[in-house]
Amino acid sequence: MSIDVVTFGCRLNAYESEVMKSEAEAAGLKDAVLINTCAVTNEAVRQARQTIRKTRRENPNARIIVTGCAAQTEAETFAEMGEVDLVLGNSEKLERASYGRVAQFGIEETEKVRVNDIMSVRETAGHLIDGLEGRSRAFVQVQNGCDHRCTFCIILWPW
Ligand code: SF4
DSSP, X not given: OOEEEEEOSOHHXXXXXXXXXXXXXXXXXXXXEEEEEOXXXXXHHHHHHHHHHHHXXXXXXXXXXXXXXXXXXXXXXXXXXXXXXXEEOTTGGGOHHHHXXXXXXXXXXXXXXXXXXXXXXXXXXXXXXXXXXXXXXXXXXXXXXXXXOSTXXXXXXXO
């Protein structure tokens, strides 16, 4: 098994999933499932948790790395799940080094949560991708509209 990516949420997340896969492959990561979550509603977070449990059942030996907006805003929720090996923030998920550390030293030697304060991020690195797997139309990232501030999207429901 190489690297599988499961994507929730918007087109930006879909684009970033391709970047993640490419960076993880370039870092030499293998046997991993990257789950790129969305935090727009409680239901989106619930679906991510459900998918993580299912992924673990179907891939007992894979490294499960959870990232995306729900991981950014609720890192501990995902870190507490026994099925999860690593939680990456929205900035860290785009960095090759995040995956290289796991590929080189193993998941056991990596701190389980690598999520920084998103408000400290002043720049997001532009990435080019070769294509979007499973889609006939590509997306071009022109602007990162939310600048990863997350509260732009999150709908607090139920009130
Ligand atoms: S929270 Fe917003 S930016 Fe993040 S994946 Fe969901 S819709 Fe996209």
